[in-house]
Amino acid sequence: TLFPKPKIVKGGCDHGFRRVTKTERKKRLISISAQVVQGRLIAVALLVPANRHVIKKRNCYVMDTETALYVLVGPDAPKRVIAKTFQFASCMRMREHVGSQSCELVVVNDNDPRSSHFWELLDASPLSSTFNFENFETTLYRMDDLQDEMEVTEVQKGGQLKRELCDPATCLILDCGLVVYVWKGKNATLDARVMSFEVAKKIASERENASVVLVPYDTDDVLFLPYFQ
Secondary structure (H helix, E strand, C coil): CCCCCCCCCCCCCCECCECCCCCCCCCEEEEEEEEEECCEEEEEEEEECCCHHHCCCCCEEEEECCCEEEEEECCCCCHHHHHHHHHHHHHHHHHHCCCCCCCEEEECCCCCCCHHHHHHHHHCCCCCCCCCCCCCCCEEEEEEECCCCEEEEEEEECCCECHHHCCCCCEEEEECCCEEEEEECCCCCHHHHHHHHHHHHHHHHCCCCCEEEEECCCCCCCCCHHHEC
16 A cells, blocks of 8 residues: 555644644734934834833834734824834734734724723733843844854944845844844855854843744845844
């Protein structure tokens, strides 16, 4: 026979012999704010602690949960930031929730009873006392493969980053506080890719609730690219 000893392996989908346990989705709060770069107003998305104390009137926020995406529009937020916020939320729903039927988009306001759940989620989040995000400056590191050893170099701390820094032959680590991005260049060596991820994990492990996000080469990730001009 073609299959003398078939066996069931991990993964797959629900069927008559297996029930797949779905991984629980952790809530995330993304802040969209306005920054002036070379005289132009741009919108920057940043992952922030899911606490009420981070809410500012000039910013907009998107909370990503298992069943819904909550959009909070700040009363003093610029129109460009508001437009980018809804664009970002729609993109996230289509890309990460696989279509609009898997979750609903809720605009937080006094007239929608579902909005109360947004504030409940914020109040249920513990305040982080181990890391100060208020005055944190983003730091960009470069991973260089010197054949005999791997070298991590601090490229820039704070300020707007140049797009030219994304060299396809290297890997970059962008430390943004609660999230550490790993950008893997198209022509980077395998050792550089592996080690850059390990370094990012070490940075994130030193902070409560921090996470590592892998950014593919030539990506259109809306959370990563706004740091570069």
